Amino acid sequence: MAYMRLDDLGVSLVIGGVLSKDGAWLAEATAESGIPTFGVTASSALLSGRKDGFFRLSPSNDAQARAGARIYIDKGCKRLLLVTSTANTAYVDPYVSMLVAHYTGDILQVPFSTTEALAQEIESFKPEGLFTILPAKDLIQVINLIRVRGDWYLIGSASWGSTEILSLYSGPALDGVLFFMLSLDDLKGTFKTEISEFEKKYSMTATNGSFYLVSILDIIRQAVEAVGPSRAALKSWLETPRSYETAYGLLSMDEYGDSITSRTIVMQTVDGQLRSVYFIEDQP
Secondary structure, three states: HHHHHHHOOOOOEEEOOOOOHHHHHHHHHHHHHOOOOEEOOOOOOOOOOOOOEEEEEEOOOOOHHHHHHHHHHOOOEEEEEEEOOOOOOHHHHHHHHHHHHHHHHHOEEEOHHHOHHHHHHHHHHHOOOOEEOOOHHHHHHHHHHHHOOOOOOEEEOOOHHHHHHHHOOOOOHOOOOOOEOOOOOOHHHHHHHHHHHHHHHHHHOHHHHHHHHHHHHHHHHHHHHHHOOHHHHHHHOOOOOOOEEEEEEEEEEOOOOEEEOOOEEEEEEEEEEEEEEEEEOOOO
């Protein structure tokens, strides 16, 4: 209904930020209405390869999942406990499938419910490492549980929890956790200026959403300058494969609206200071 109203109003383009579970609905509404939509929903097998006018600036999590498997293998972890959310399955399930396919040790997936239930799974499975695909509110509970238990094996977090938790929490409990994220280059040019002005105006640190927004707005500006405000012209221009300079560095987008990147950045906090520890090139 919302898209029908936008259609009546003659809207040329929509910017929508939704979780992966809502991305399917947004893609369907986009295809049905013909209104091109920019989203930050992570591309996955659920959405990829469809010419629906839904352009996703957030790349597939496949490369990130493969990077996670590689790190745990390289660290000698032979028993990995995978703690996942029961919500947002459109994000979680493809991530799990890719990680499981590339990890060579024993792996146990446990849906997160309570810390008490997780503690029992830990006692039973006796993992050598733990990886989470959780929102920040659950991730912090898991991290605190591990710290209270005194287990100091490797803990990793998918970008979903990483980007949220780093903007909400700080403290020694986070030290040593591997935060997997979309590779972010040093801000340059207009992106650096816009983010700096934003942080100064609102007295707050810019997070992932801010980087997405300035990147999307710059791409839309290029599109309008190139072909004008016509809905059909904008859709055609955006469907033409090209690379864009974004706040995340150079990012390619194909004709299906899927963003393509081959790098994953993994970060850690040490004494409260965030630093990058790995830049991983994808190896499908």
